[in-house]
Amino acid sequence: MHTEFKRIPELLLPILGYLEEIDRIKEEELWHREHHVAQEWARHARTRRLSGRDLLSNAISGGILGPHKDFPQSVRGIPVNVIPPYGRVGPCTEILLVFIGEADDFEIRILEAIEHCAARCRETTKYVIFYTMQWNDVTWKKHEDSFKLAGIIVVQKPFGRSPLRLL
Numbered sequence: 001m002h003t004e005f006k007r008i009p010e011l012l013l014p015i016l017g018y019l020e021e022i023d024r025i026k027e028e029e030l031w032h033r034e035h036h037v038a039q040e041w042a043r044h045a046r047t048r049r050l051s052g053r054d055l056l057s058n059a060i061s062g063g064i065l066g067p068h069k070d071f072p073q074s075v076r077g078i079p080v081n082v083i084p085p086y087g088r089v090g091p092c093t094e095i096l097l098v099f100i101g102e103a104d105d106f107e108i109r110i111l112e113a114i115e116h117c118a119a120r121c122r123e124t125t126k127y128v129i130f131y132t133m134q135w136n137d138v139t140w141k142k143h144e145d146s147f148k149l150a151g152i153i154v155v156q157k158p159f160g161r162s163p164l165r166l167l
Contacts, residue, residue, distance in 0.1 A: 006165040008155055012127055015075045015095065016155070016163045018064045019131050022055065023160050025062045050133055052084050052099035052109065055159075059099075060086075081121060083112050092121035100132040107139045114146045128152055133159045140166070 008016065059065035059075075065082070068074035072090040073082045079093040096116055100109045109130075117125045128147065135156065147154050147167055154167040 006167075008163060008165050009127065009153060012095070012129060012153075012155055015078055015080070015097070015129060016157055018075050019059075019129070019157045019163075021064055022058050022062060022131070025058050026050075026055075027160065049101070049103040051101040051103040053101070054103075055099040055101055055131060055133070056082065056084060056086060065097075081116065081125070083109065083116065092124035094124065094126045096121070096125050096128045098128060098130045100130060100134060102133045104134070106134060106136045107143075110139060110143050114143060117150055117152055118146065122150075126151075126153060128154045129163075130154070130156045131159070132156060 056065065063076075065073065065075055065080075067087070068077045068079070070091075071079040071093070072088040073080050073086070075097065078095070079090070080095045080097045081090070081093050083096065083098045096113060098109055098113050100106060113128055113130070117128065135158065144154075144167065152167065153165070155163050155165050157163040
């Protein structure tokens with residue numbers, strides 16, 4: 001079966017580049033815990049499963065995600081809406097950024113994104129970026145038509161790997 005290569009829209013490329021910075025921040029933190037912290041703490045750190053909120057915190061502490069002018073959430077000046085939400089809820093934007101950690105319920109995060117695109121910010125949100133530490137193809141296939149029917153462009157940015165346009 002021939003799969004058509006789908007280009008990632010240029011508008012999203014800077015955000016995806018900044019998400020790769022989060023990868024580096026988290027990889028450095030994990031390396032530091034592994035090599036420089038007491039063994040008991042390192043053992044705990046290895047077994048702790050990260051949530052989307054942890055990834056979000058890394059983006060905020062790394063200066064990648066934060067307020068900018070009229071938008072309470074932006075990726076270095078590019079307005080976005082964010083799941084899980086934080087701070088003041090801002091106006092709808094074209095881009096929804098969804099953080100999915102290992103400790104999150106994958107299907108709930110997908111459903112939150114669908115609700116955002118189909119109800120809260122219908123007709124405004126055009127792009128969804130899933131920044132993920134886990135992915136479930138069966139669950140994605142079950143819900144992808146909700147994005148497809150709305151004409152939403154969907155990109156997955158797996159932690160530590162290159163982004164992939166899904167729709």
